[in-house]
Each structure stands twice: as structure tokens, then as C-alpha cells.
Amino acid sequence: MNSTPFAPDAPWRIDRTRLATIAERPARDWTIEIVDETGSTNADLMEQLRASRRGSTPAPMARVAYSQTAGRGRRGRAWLAEPGNALLMSVGCVLKRPIEGLSGLSLAIGVAVLDALAHLPLSPSARPALKWPNDVLLDDGKLAGILIETAWNTPDATAVVIGIGLNLHGAEQLAAQVDDANRQAAQSTQSTPGTAPAALARAWPDANLTDTLAAILNALDAALSRFEAEGFRPFRQRWLDAHAWAGREVVLIDQGMEVTRGIVSGVDESGQLLIDAPEGPRTVTTGELTLRLARERP
Structure with a gap:
């Protein structure tokens, strides 16, 4: 799906020219798709990777949507976001590691998100932190979630899709939506509510999708190469230092x-x-x- 339900000049849209300037290597070497709406960016890239030749190592693919109709997080929870209020993205790539060598990948990606935040003009009082196994917190609220899925694997390579949802604005509205979703879920399941949401605008009032996306892409580019070569070990101390x-x-x-x-x-x-x-x-x-x-x- 690639519909256009939003105004083409909406101020929150990603500035592709600026992105190409500040996204460093990913802007040159990655395939970066930006769509108005889709079901799930993770599902889109999972389909693409499953259709690719096993064992091939294409350049990473990033897919960003302003709206997802079937966004999801860990344990199948719905991921809620209004257009322009959150960065909804996935990266698909092939890591030259067997599937059992991916232990700790979600934690390493959490460290990468922290590294990205360090390159954004956040308030000095902001307290980004990590919650095991796949959440990024800001002042004890959930700023971002990470969802990793595997499309295929061979003895020495695994195709993975890394989904990241990061709230930029509208934390209060989002909290109300999450509360309602939790109440509905509690009526039908024994699931427990997650951490209350937080938005990047708390620490950066001018938070925007373009600069946030560029920072995430740059951090992921470095993190994926390092994880492929060394696994989780080089990320462990940084993760421990940031553990909420x-x-x-x-x-x-x-x-x-x-x-x-x-x-x-x-x-x-x-x-x-x-x-x-x-x-x-x-x-x-x-x-x-x-x-x-x-x-x-x-």
C-alpha cells in the first residue's frame, strides 16, 4: 500500500534533501523508501527479504511510513501513532551470522538508538535509558520500542528486519489511547500493561522526523557492522551503563x-x-x- 492521505506540504513530512545531506553513508548506499501509509513497515520488508535469494547480501533497506494500519510491537501489541507524531520505520538487512549468533541484537539496537539521541539537541536534563529487552525510555516513559524478526537464515547468514517506533510528539494523547487499548486487552487476555509513553518533544521541543531519522540511520549503520563482526559483546557495557x-x-x-x-x-x-x-x-x-x-x- 502506498496511498497519500496526508497533505503533500504537511510540515512534519521528511525533508528528503536534508536527509540526503545528513544521513551520511545510508543516504548513499541504502535503499530508503518513505510512504504515507502501509500496514506494517516490518511486514513490508519481511515480504521483500523472503522473496530475495537466500544467502545474498543486499545493501540494507529502510522503509518509513507516516501511518501504519497494522503496526505492532513485542508480543503482538498494537503500536499506536498519529501521522507526524512518531518515527515508524524498519530496516531490513542480511547479517553474516547464523541465527543463534543474533543473541543480544535487540539490546545492541537499543544502544544504537541511544547513540542516535546523543547526536540530537536534547535538553541537558533529559535522561534516556534502556529497559530490557527492547525499550528505550526517556525520563522513565517509553520513548521507543524495537521489534526484530527474521525472514530467513542459512548456516552463516540471517536476514533480519528491525522495526523501530519512536514517539516525537503527542505523549498525552498517546497515553490516553494506550490506556484504552490496555483496558480492551485486559477484558480478553491476561496481558499486563506496558510502560507509559513519552515523546521526544519533552527534551527537544522542535523534534522533527528528518533529523531523527538521519540520526537513527547513521547509528544503525555503525551498529549493524559492529554487531555482525563481534556480536553483542562490544555493546554490553554501554547497555549496562544505560540500564534503567x-x-x-x-x-x-x-x-x-x-x-x-x-x-x-x-x-x-x-x-x-x-x-x-x-x-x-x-x-x-x-x-x-x-x-x-x-x-x-x-
Whole structure:
């Protein structure tokens, strides 16, 4: 889908000329598509990569949409955003690593998003941080979410799609929408609500899609090359330094029920969460359970 439901001169549209100037290598070597609306940028690139030849290593592809009709986050949660209020993007690429060598990729991408934010004119008082396994926080609110999917793999390569949704404006409106969605979900499932949303405009009143996209592309370009060569290990300390819940008591939840609780002691070199639980040290694999601060009971 590539419809045009928004005014062509809307002030929040991405300035392609400026993007080409400040996006560095991605602007030259990547395929960058910007569409008004689609179902899901992740689904679009998954389809493209699945149609590609296995084992091929095309240049990364970025797809950005101003609106998604079927945007989603981790565990199938809907990703809500009004046109111009959020950066909705996915990057598809082939990493020369087997699928088991992708451990910690979502954490490494979180570090890349922090690196991108460091190149934007945020207020000195802003506190970007990371929440395991795939959220970027701003002053304890959820600024961005990361969703990684694999399209195909061979013994020495994996095609991945990295979805990033980052809120720029409208945090209050978004919070109301999320609350409504959570109430509806609670009526039919045992899912637990996520962290309240935050928007980049809190730390950068003039937040815009063009500069944010360029910063993300530049940071991903560097991060993907490094992850391909070295895995999560070189990102680990940076992630630990930015971990919002380091040393705090958390609750592990499975389908709405508390499994255990304990103190977060960090992550290992494969990106697994380390918790000191009453029954002893516990390692939590990405996607295994839902994590909440202990005060947030299911």
C-alpha cells in the first residue's frame, strides 16, 4: 500500500534533501523508501527479504511510513501513532551470522538508538535509558520500542528486519489511547500493561522526523557492522551503563501471573537478563517472560 492521505506540504513530512545531506553513508548506499501509509513497515520488508535469494547480501533497506494500519510491537501489541507524531520505520538487512549468533541484537539496537539521541539537541536534563529487552525510555516513559524478526537464515547468514517506533510528539494523547487499548486487552487476555509513553518533544521541543531519522540511520549503520563482526559483546557495557532498572527489584510475569521476583544484576554477553531471585540466580531469555518493576503487580 502506498496511498497519500496526508497533505503533500504537511510540515512534519521528511525533508528528503536534508536527509540526503545528513544521513551520511545510508543516504548513499541504502535503499530508503518513505510512504504515507502501509500496514506494517516490518511486514513490508519481511515480504521483500523472503522473496530475495537466500544467502545474498543486499545493501540494507529502510522503509518509513507516516501511518501504519497494522503496526505492532513485542508480543503482538498494537503500536499506536498519529501521522507526524512518531518515527515508524524498519530496516531490513542480511547479517553474516547464523541465527543463534543474533543473541543480544535487540539490546545492541537499543544502544544504537541511544547513540542516535546523543547526536540530537536534547535538553541537558533529559535522561534516556534502556529497559530490557527492547525499550528505550526517556525520563522513565517509553520513548521507543524495537521489534526484530527474521525472514530467513542459512548456516552463516540471517536476514533480519528491525522495526523501530519512536514517539516525537503527542505523549498525552498517546497515553490516553494506550490506556484504552490496555483496558480492551485486559477484558480478553491476561496481558499486563506496558510502560507509559513519552515523546521526544519533552527534551527537544522542535523534534522533527528528518533529523531523527538521519540520526537513527547513521547509528544503525555503525551498529549493524559492529554487531555482525563481534556480536553483542562490544555493546554490553554501554547497555549496562544505560540500564534503567539496574539494581532494582523486578517481577517476572508469565501470562499475567507472577513467576518470581528479584534484583536485576545485569545482562550476560549474549544479552540475557541476570536476576538474583529468592531461589537463586536466574537467567531470563529475551521474549521468555514479561518484566515489570516490583511495584507494578499483575
